[in-house]
Structures are given as structure tokens and as C-alpha cells.
Amino acid sequence: MQTVRQTGWMVVRQLRNLARQPIWVVMMIIQPMIWLILYGQLLKNAGLQGHSQGAGTYIEFLAPGIICMNAFFGGMWSGMGMITDLDRKVIDRFLAAPASRLAIVLSQVVRAGITAVIQTLILLLVGLALGVRIHGGVLGWLIVFAAAFLLASAFAGFSNGLALIFRRPESMIATANMVGLPLMFLSSILLTFALMPGWIKAVSRYNPVNWGVNAARNAVVYGNAWGATGEFLLFLLAAMAVTSLFATWCFRSYQRSI
Amino acid sequence: MSRLEAMDAIVAEDLHKRYKTVQALDGVSFAVREGEVFGLLGPNGAGKSTTVRVLTTLTRPDSGRATVAGEDVAAHPDRVRNKIGYVAQDSGVDWDATGRENLLLQGRIHRMTGQPLHARVAELLELVGLADAADRVARTYSGGMKRRLDIAIGLVHKPQVLFLDEPTTGLDPEARTAMWVEVERLAKDLNLTILLTTHYLEEADRLAERVAIVSKGKIVVEGTPEELKRGLEGESVSVELQETNGRVADAERIVAGISGSVHIEGNVVRARVPNGAQAIPVILGALDDAGIEVAAVTTARPSLDDVYLHYTGRAFATEDEAGG
Numbered sequence: 001m002q003t004v005r006q007t008g009w010m011v012v013r014q015l016r017n018l019a020r021q022p023i024w025v026v027m028m029i030i031q032p033m034i035w036l037i038l039y040g041q042l043l044k045n046a047g048l049q050g051h052s053q054g055a056g057t058y059i060e061f062l063a064p065g066i067i068c069m070n071a072f073f074g075g076m077w078s079g080m081g082m083i084t085d086l087d088r089k090v091i092d093r094f095l096a097a098p099a100s101r102l103a104i105v106l107s108q109v110v111r112a113g114i115t116a117v118i119q120t121l122i123l124l125l126v127g128l129a130l131g132v133r134i135h136g137g138v139l140g141w142l143i144v145f146a147a148a149f150l151l152a153s154a155f156a157g158f159s160n161g162l163a164l165i166f167r168r169p170e171s172m173i174a175t176a177n178m179v180g181l182p183l184m185f186l187s188s189i190l191l192t193f194a195l196m197p198g199w200i201k202a203v204s205r206y207n208p209v210n211w212g213v214n215a216a217r218n219a220v221v222y223g224n225a226w227g228a229t230g231e232f233l234l235f236l237l238a239a240m241a242v243t244s245l246f247a248t249w250c251f252r253s254y255q256r257s258i
Numbered sequence: 259m260s261r262l263e264a265m266d267a268i269v270a271e272d273l274h275k276r277y278k279t280v281q282a283l284d285g286v287s288f289a290v291r292e293g294e295v296f297g298l299l300g301p302n303g304a305g306k307s308t309t310v311r312v313l314t315t316l317t318r319p320d321s322g323r324a325t326v327a328g329e330d331v332a333a334h335p336d337r338v339r340n341k342i343g344y345v346a347q348d349s350g351v352d353w354d355a356t357g358r359e360n361l362l363l364q365g366r367i368h369r370m371t372g373q374p375l376h377a378r379v380a381e382l383l384e385l386v387g388l389a390d391a392a393d394r395v396a397r398t399y400s401g402g403m404k405r406r407l408d409i410a411i412g413l414v415h416k417p418q419v420l421f422l423d424e425p426t427t428g429l430d431p432e433a434r435t436a437m438w439v440e441v442e443r444l445a446k447d448l449n450l451t452i453l454l455t456t457h458y459l460e461e462a463d464r465l466a467e468r469v470a471i472v473s474k475g476k477i478v479v480e481g482t483p484e485e486l487k488r489g490l491e492g493e494s495v496s497v498e499l500q501e502t503n504g505r506v507a508d509a510e511r512i513v514a515g516i517s518g519s520v521h522i523e524g525n526v527v528r529a530r531v532p533n534g535a536q537a538i539p540v541i542l543g544a545l546d547d548a549g550i551e552v553a554a555v556t557t558a559r560p561s562l563d564d565v566y567l568h569y570t571g572r573a574f575a576t577e578d579e580a581g582g
Contacts, residue, residue, distance in 0.1 A: 002369070009366050017354035020395065085352075093350030093411065096314040096421075098339045099367045258317055 003100040010107030014081060015114065028115070032070040032123050036063060039190060040130070048192060056133065056221065063127040064144060064216035065189035070123065071116035071148040072184070072209050075155030076176045078112035079163030086167055086254075095255065105247045109156045109240070116152030117145050135223030143219035143229055150236035151212035155180075157243025164250035183209045188217075208239045265328070267292045267419050267451035268313060273322035275308055275475075282308040283319065284475030290453055290468075295445045297466030298455040299562070305475040306455035307347055310423045313453070314344045327418045327451075340368070343412030347423040347455075349404055350411065353397040357388050357407050360396060361414055368415035382410040386440070402433030406440065413444075419451045420444075426461060434461075441465055459562040471566055478569040483562055490560040490568055493534040497541060499525045500551035512544045521567055525553075530564065 018024055040059045048058050085091050094104055124134070124144065134140045158179075162172045186203050187210040193201055204210045215232035218225045268290035275283040283305050290296040298306045311317035313326050315335035324331045327341040344350075352360050361379040370378065383392045386406040396404060405425065412420055425441065426434040442465065445452055456462050462469045463483045470480040479486060495517075499509055509527050514520040517529035517537065531537035534557035545552055560568075 006367060009363055013352065013355060013359070013363055016359070017352070020354055088353060089346045089348045089350040090352050092316060092346055093344065093364075094367060095316055096339060096342070096344035096346075097364065097367045097415075098336055098369070255316075256318070258311065 003103045003106070006100045006103035007106045007110060010103055011111045011114065014107060014111040018115070028119060029122055032066060032119055033126050035069065036066045036123060036126060036130070039066065043190060046191070046195075057131060059127070059130050060132045060221055061192070061217070062190070063123065063130075063132045064147075064220045065187075065213055067120050067123050067144060067148055068151055068187075068209060068212040068216055069184060069189045070119055071152040071212065072155055073180065074116050074119065075112045075152035075157075076159050076180045077173075078108055078115075078152075078156040079159035079161075079172050079176070080169060081111070082108055082160045082163040083167060083169050083172060086163070092258070101251060101255075102248060105157075105160060105251050106244065108160045109153045109244055109247065112156030112159075113149040113153040116148040120145055120148040132220065134220050136219040137223065139226075140219035140223055143233070144216045146233055147212045147216040147219075147236065150233060150240055151209065154208055154236055154240040154243050157240060157245075157247045161243065161247040161250040164247065164254045167254075183207055186210070187213055189213055208236060211235045211239075265292050266290065266325075267294070267327055268296070268453060269323075269325045270309065270313065271323045273309065273312055273319045273324060275312065275317065275319050281475050283312070283322075286322070286472070286475065286477055288470050288477055288480060290451060292451055293449050295441075295452045295454060295465055295467050297462040297469040298453065298472050299457070299459065299462040299466075299469050299566070300455075300472035301457050304457075304472040306457075306472050307423055308475075309472070310344075310421050310453065310455055314342060314421055315339055316344075340415070341418045343415070343417035343420040345405075345408045345412045345420070345422045345425060347427065349408050351396045351399075351404050351407050354395055356393050356395050357383060357399070357410075358392045360407060360411055364411045365414045370415065378414060382413060385413075386410045400433070401429050402436060405429060405433070405437060409440070409444070413448075417450070419453065422452060422454045424455055424457070426456070426458065438464055459566065463562050469562070471569055473570040479565065486562065486565040487560045490530065490564055492530055492532040492560075493557050494560055494564050495529050495531055495534050495537055495541065496556045496558070497527045497529075497545070497552055498554040498556075499527065500553045505548075505550045508548060509545060509550050512548055512550070513541055516541055516544060519568075528567075530560070530568070 329337040
């Protein structure tokens, strides 16, 4: 119970601190819109090739992809918050007090998820203005939010683990990029499965980014296949649990090293 | 106060800690009485911060035992954490939160809630003189203000023992003096046990009732500043030479022949002698015979610096520069 309460207060702290950086807030809102509009134009004539019947416009296909890309990158960068807290010795201050160790790690993961949900809401609203319709109805909306939250959280666990291992932004960013960019291109964020070479198609089944994309796209574009969608969300939940454990393990190893 | 009347608030017994190639602690033992301000004095890298990190449960020692406020740091770290306040060397302030928000979160971590928490926070902001700046983000605070906020953060839950790791490092002289007044006042008003680490001799001399000098992971001597100074017989004589090069080594040899205990800092030759008034003419005569010109001579009762020099064989200032 203390862990839950402390996680809550630490999430409040992080979100409040982020909200105090006007540039960050503006970027957080503008950047995903730029992706949506830019890719929407760039791949308008190519993206849907080979796509099954019943799909709407490319922008409708793309919107859940961009939502997931955004959530995924947001999670990937979230370890920066941990590095700042380590540098400023905020973490040590918490550790010399009876702070829940789990809350310190989980608050970063949950914060990344909440940030992704806020961005997702903005993206969905922009999408609506651009003609995107959410065919899954209310459940569809909820699934998109869930996919964004879980995807961001899952990669936040990974990112915070890296942050605790490297404790330097340069190393963390380099590693996040090295892992992150391939995962993005090994997914159907931008293009349909039909356009992928066979091996990428095979690999993409094991790509957590793609689990999120599949769930969100089902909810937006088709509004059916709930069973498969639920499975993807469960996979993501499992991924989030695994990376959170990884981050917690990295935290223990940080504690042992000081 | 005798050992029988007061309980020991901190006991460290034979603490060892090794970081890869560095033996940070090499058998640190000392005890701090309840209500006492105790200073760990030594250069950077001597093991002061590691000692504090062990006592605040942040670092596990490789061997040895420690209790703080009656609780074993290894067996019951959580109980220790409830009873201590820790002000780290590099602060621990969340820059993007206001002073008040920093304190509220720390209070919540200590399971404080609601009105009592808000009242305590307001009281502390008043105590450390940050009431007017309470709702500004800490990023806008001066170094001294951040440090005062750090201390308030360490005091939220009314700890029994407060650890101040290098409380004035990085502060300008004015803020440093203000911080000394602050710490003196806290020690007096709150009857806290305070363990202070510092690499400023002056700071230890002024704030600490007892001092332990730390060098290379060991405590080399312990006592009140007065005891330590009295323990050194005689006086210290400093001879400043006119020229800085060439003859300094000659001067060292000559003075060493007279006093036996000599140390060089730049163009100053320092010696400890039983009686300054008798030694100075002898030293000056010998230097004059050798044709070495003297710019100034001073004599002084032993300072903590002399104590440090005596017990570690190194001058405080020089080791500090070399340390890391």
C-alpha cells in the first residue's frame, strides 16, 4: 500500500516537473502531430498497397501506428528522468529515507505510460479532424489508450534499466537508438504487412512495438478481432512486467554499486 | 557528559569498504554521543563520505558493524532510515519542484500526511528562512538557499541523528558563515546528534565538539579540537623566505637540524618547536649564516592543521589538492 501511495506521489512529482518545462510540453504535443501529417503525406500513395479490403484511408491506417511509435519512443527516452534524478542525488535522498525502492522504479514506468496516454488523446483528436474514424467505438478508444500506456511503460522499464546501468545520458540514448530504430522499422507502423519481406514479417511477430500497433490498429481501423487484440495487450502487459523487473534488478545493482 | 550518562547515537566498528581498486574504508571505528556534534575531518577521498553512506544505509560495508540511534544499519536499515536525516554532499534537491513541494514529498516518504505534514513543512520553511521563497522552484535558489532546503528536507520527520556531508562545500564565504550559524543553532535548539564531514579545518574547529581526523580510510586521531591541539607540544613556527626557488631545500635542511619536524609549503618553512621565543633567534641566525633571506616569521599555538600534519605526516591543504 505504501508502495502504491509513494508511486502516486512520485508520478505527480515527475509530471508536475515536466509540465513546468514549456518547451517540453510544446514538443510533446507538436512532434507527434508532425509525424502524423508528414508520414501521412509522404506515404499516402504507397502505404496501403496490398492492404486487405475494408481499410479506410492511409491516414486512418497510419494514426494508430504513429500513436504507438510515439508511445514507444516516449518510453525509450524516459530513462533520462532517472539519470537526472541520479545526477541530482534525488534518488540517494529517497534511499536514505524509507522510500519504497519499487515505487522509485515504477513511478518512472507509470509516468511514461500516462504521458503516452495524454499524447494519444491529442493524436486521436487531431486524427479525427483529419478524417480518422475509430471503428471500435468506446472500446476502441480504450484499447488505443491501453496499447499506448502499455507500450510506453514496457519500454520505459527497459530505458530506466539502461539508465541505471549507464548513468550517463549519452550511453543511454545511443543504446536506446540502437535498439529502438530497428524495432520501429521491423513493425507495421508505417506500412502494411503485405509490403514487408518475409523475414521481417516473421521477426515482427515477436516485436513488442508491433503488438501495440496491431492492437491499436484493430481498434481504430476494423473494430473487430477483439480476441487477438486482447492477446496483444496481454503480451504487452507481460513485456511491461518483464522490463519493470529488469529495471528493478538494475536498481538493486545500482544500490550495490554505491 | 560521561559515557555512562549519554547513549552513543552512532557507533562504527571496524568498517571496511572496497570499491574495485580503492580501499575507501580500512577499519573505521568511532562513537558519537547523543546530542553531540561530531566532525569527520579529512581531505577529499579520505573515506568520510563512504563512512556517512554506510551509516545512512546507502552503502553496505564489506565488513564491520555500525549502529545508528540504537539500530543496526545492516540488520534494520528501515528502522535506521526512520530515525535519521541525511544531507548529501551534492544536495538532493529536486530543482524543478518548489521548496515546499520538495519538503511535502519527503514528508510523504516518511509516511506523514495531511494537516500535520503541511504544518511541519511551513514550520521548517520558517526555521531555515525559506518561507518567502517556499513556492518558487528550487532552480531559482542560490547555493546557500538550496543547502538550507537540503537541511530542512533532512529534518522533516524530526530525526534523532542528522548527517551533514560537506555542508558548506561549494558555498561562497558569506553563505558558509551563515550555514555555520544555522548548524550551531540547530544543534542547540533541537538537541540533535549531528555527524558532520568536512575538509575545512576551520569548519570542524568551529562546529564540532569532537573531531576525528580521517586519512586513507582510517581514523588517525580523535578528540575535542582543544584536546587535539593540546596534545601537540610546543608551538609552530612559520618562516617565509624571500626567494621561492633554489634555497628552499637548504632552508628545510637547516631548520630540520634545529627542530626535527619540518614541513614546506611553497616558500614557507613550518616547524614545530617546544618554545617559539627561544627557537626563532636560533633559526633566523642559522638561516642568516647560510645567506638565506627571510621575509617574515610567525609563531602560533598548534592549529588543527598542525594536528593533521602531525598525525598524517601530510599538510592538509596539499593532500586536499592531490586527493580526488
